Amino acid sequence: MTHLDITARSLGDSSHDEPDIIIEGGILITMVDGEDPINPARVCVKKNRIVDVQVMDEAFSSPANAEVIDASGCIIMPGLINSHCHTPMTLFRGSADDLPLREWLYDKIFPMESEHLRPETVYWGSLLGCLEMIASGTTSLMDGYFFEDDTVQAVHRAGLRAHLAQGVIDFPAPGVPDPGENLIKATEFIEKWVGFSDLISPGMFCHSPATCSEKTLRGAMEISRGFSLPLQIHLSETSDEVDEIIKKTGQRPVHYLNKLDILDEGLVAAHAIHLTRDEIELLAERGVRIVHVPESNMKLSSGAAKIAEMVSLGMKVGLGTDGCASNNDLDLFQEMDTAAKLGKVSTGDPVNMEAGTVLKMATSWGGAVLGIEQEVGTIEKGKKADIIVIDLQSPHLVPLYNPFSSLVYSANGADVRDVIVDGQILLRDRIFQTLDPEEIMEKVRALTSTFGLNT
């Protein structure tokens, strides 16, 4: 079966909805289960929603005021969803490489964060991350860090969709010198930003079961449940961390979190590498949302999560880049390529983690991880207009037999030509529409030049 079959159908009558934006002429990958690509397609957007998805009809006449995006020679697809990142860590990109995780975290990252993070650096580092994400086709992100107020401001200015969480840890942290106040500060953060924007939801992010106490973990989940918001956590990233939890509690991390009564669909767990079959089954049974972070896990030599096993149990796993100090970029196209290949090499099975599954992780399943799968992650009539256009006019994308394979194994973020979030164009012909890249890069260069991190 070819993926380029023309599917003769129209998902709606557009006569009552004069679109503001029309994207036409490209191969549409809707990411709706079971749907083949539509080629050539037309996607109509009115305000912030997709109002029509159809095979391109030559007889169609565009309303005079509509912005028409000619996607001939391109792929049209849902915007990518980065389900785990620490956006302002762009500030530390390339400053602490080729180190074991413990040394990387305790000797490099925590001291650098303590010395250099302040509202201004977090704001500009977040803007740099937003630039990079827009330029590589990310339209939604799930983030957790310190001084998260400033990340909210940056993401809002960029026009991205996001769940942004204030970091919680039982050490003195940037902006939260007294760990006894970590939950108070995080609650104030949520209260400040809840309802601020339709595109941004606030939340809490517990660093890990090893760095947060039982009381903190229980409290964070109780507060998150009170706001009907997810709670993020790093889970079983290294075998050392698992040993530490076993030593401290007598239980493996997943069983420990279960004992604390925080293991349910409200928990979003990143990494999830060192798990027994029993732990994976418990996570699946409780509906815990998992985020795969393959490049960071490879770079820090943390291990390979058993994603295929989780998927076989019906879990919808998201895909994340982690922060730029452990990746070192925010390009989800590269992350998809890596996720597929790590899935194969870690199991010895080349059939494992095929391109279609990996694309779901970065789109529709990512929407499920963020709890917004009814609104984003697929191109369907009625959904929010989060759409990207990938330019195929490059040697590494010729010929095109299977768009799924080309997107996962050949494309990279620089092939993204246009980006729309919530009906607003953020990137048009690779020109930023909401941010000034020169201003942001210059500001980050100036701020980081005072860090003294050059080797």
Ligand SMILES: [Zn+2]
């Ligand atoms: Zn992380």
